[in-house]
Amino acid sequence: MIITKAVSRFARNLMDCIGWVEALQNHDPPIRVFFETEHIDTMSQTSGIILFVLAMVAQEESHMKSEAILLSLEWRFSRGRFLTPRLFGYDKVEVPDGYGGHKKVLQVNENEARVVRWMYSMLLGGGTPEEIADVLTELAIPTGGRRRDGTLNTHWSAGGVVSTMRNERHCGDVLARKTYTPNYKDHKAKKNNGKKNKYFQPDHHGAIVSRSTWNAAQRILNSRRYGHEGTYLLMRVIDRGALAG
Numbered sequence: 001m002i003i004t005k006a007v008s009r010f011a012r013n014l015m016d017c018i019g020w021v022e023a024l025q026n027h028d029p030p031i032r033v034f035f036e037t038e039h040i041d042t043m044s045q046t047s048g049i050i051l052f053v054l055a056m057v058a059q060e061e062s063h064m065k066s067e068a069i070l071l072s073l074e075w076r077f078s079r080g081r082f083l084t085p086r087l088f089g090y091d092k093v094e095v096p097d098g099y100g101g102h103k104k105v106l107q108v109n110e111n112e113a114r115v116v117r118w119m120y121s122m123l124l125g126g127g128t129p130e131e132i133a134d135v136l137t138e139l140a141i142p143t144g145g146r147r148r149d150g151t152l153n154t155h156w157s158a159g160g161v162v163s164t165m166r167n168e169r170h171c172g173d174v175l176a177r178k179t180y181t182p183n184y185k186d187h188k189a190k191k192n193n194g195k196k197n198k199y200f201q202p203d204h205h206g207a208i209v210s211r212s213t214w215n216a217a218q219r220i221l222n223s224r225r226y227g228h229e230g231t232y233l234l235m236r237v238i239d240r241g242a243l244a245g
Contacts, residue, residue: 014059
């Protein structure tokens with residue numbers, strides 16, 4: 001038997017709830033689920049229709065909560081109050097918010113910031129994301145994450161390097177709502193290509209690299225995306241014609 005507090009704690013989705021209950025009932029031996037709040041035992045004959053109705057209610061409640069959270073985020077972003085997730089190169093610290101409380105802001109972590117500056121310098125000097133990742137891994141520089149066993153992760157990938165160097169927060173700016181969740185049921189994020197409002201604020205916090213350095217890095221990364229070899233596009237002197245020189 002699985003004992004759970006309520007239908008809404010067992011699943012937030014009607015199909016998930018019914019599907020898992022049926023799967024458990026068809027298990028050998030059958031596994032019953034007991035919902036404490038609603039006092040429903042899935043092995044009783046009358047539990048099916050009651051559970052179906054309550055699961056619909058739980059799903060709609062989840063939908064309403066999702067809409068409330070989205071409206072709250074829209075309100076925060078439109079007033080310049082951005083979320084500050086953990087980012088390599090920064091620490092999250094609490095500072096007074098001016099209203100008697102505290103807020104968390106990004107503060108430059110100099111040890112990690114030196115690594116970030118070196119990454120941009122290597123890229124602008126002709127290094128590839130693969131080479132940067134290999135050096136960082138060889139030097140056992142922590143990525144900021146942890147392995148499953150709880151130890152610090154020191155393995156860098158080219159994709160991780162590119163993702164780090166794509167983050168506009170390294171030059172002090174913030175771009176909110178780069179992704180959004182179109183379906184509250186599966187919670188899968190999608191890239192925001194204009195479906196939702198985006199919010200941008202320059203000089204939101206201390207910068208690790210200059211904006212010109214960050215912009216140059218993005219141009220190099222964009223050129224690599226389209227299959228160009230080397231740091232910059234191939235250049236040559238034009239001998240004659242309107243573009244000679």
